[in-house]
Amino acid sequence: MLADASSEKRSRRVWKALARLAVILAIAYVMAAGYMYLNQRSFVFVPSGDLSAPAEKGLETVAVETVAMADGTKVAVWSAEPAREGAPTVLYFHGNSGNVSTRWERFRQILDSGFGLYAPSYRGYAGSEGSPSEAAFVSDGLEHFDRLSASGAPIVLHGESLGTGVATAVAEQRPKARLLVLEAPYTALVDLAYENYSWLPVSLLMKDPMPTRERIENVAAPLLIVHGTNDGLISVEHGKRLFERATDPKRLFIVEGAGHGNLWGNGLWPAVLETWRQMQ
DSSP: OHHHHHHHHHHHHHHHHHHHHHHHHHHHHHHHHHHHHHHHHHHHOEEOSOOOOGGGGTOTTOEEEEEEOTTSOEEEEEEEOOSSTTOOEEEEEOOSEEOGGGGHHHHHHHHHTTOEEEEEOOTTSTTOOSOOOHHHHHHHHHHHHHHHHTTTOOEEEEEETHHHHHHHHHHHHOTTOSEEEEESOOSOHHHHHHHHOTTSOHHHHOSOOOOHHHHGGGOOSOEEEEEETTOSSSOHHHHHHHHHHSOSSEEEEEETTOOSSOSGGGTHHHHHHHHHHHTO
16 A cells, blocks of 8 residues: 555656646747747848948949838839840849848849849848838839839849749739749748748748749749759759749759859859840
């Protein structure tokens, strides 16, 4: 009888300890999930640096404009008209880090080809007011497209990394776009979040899911997807899956050995020029 009573006490102590541990783990999980929910945009949107003057980068033909969005928020735009008659203007949506001026080498290639440039700085990034979000980026992107479209120039939508979701959302709602270029795209931001934080219910927590995989099915413009096989940030499988879901005409340019940030040094812009010529 004494042995049974002692065993029962030990069993109770074990169960109480396990219950306490479960409570501690549950509290820790909720705190971690709450932290990720409250701070998620600081992981997605990472603005840095000051907005340089185009002339400092040797882009004397590029002007810096301050454009007021519909809600009054002022954003900066780097712009230049096409140097070649009939050439399109590239509406460029940049990636999640840095700012517009850190893309100056890419812009030089665009301008040297005779194309025009219209590169807005996202809300909350260098030179622009406001706070970043999917809804704001897409709404602003549509306004930028309409503003540029009023000039009469054909428009090439170019999205870089984070900007691929914005460019696709704009292309879905603006069928007049002449070409959509996606540089290292993702199927959805929520998909990327799940890949990195599978222990969280990301589909419930994400404020900015950016479902490119759904939107691309409704894009009428010709499509070029460029992705590197060694992309350690957004797997090339994302680009391949988007290509499968997109409608014709479309082209997938896989760059062997290229990573996430060096596609421009591995044939991206010549591929854009070739695709532009073929699809006109």
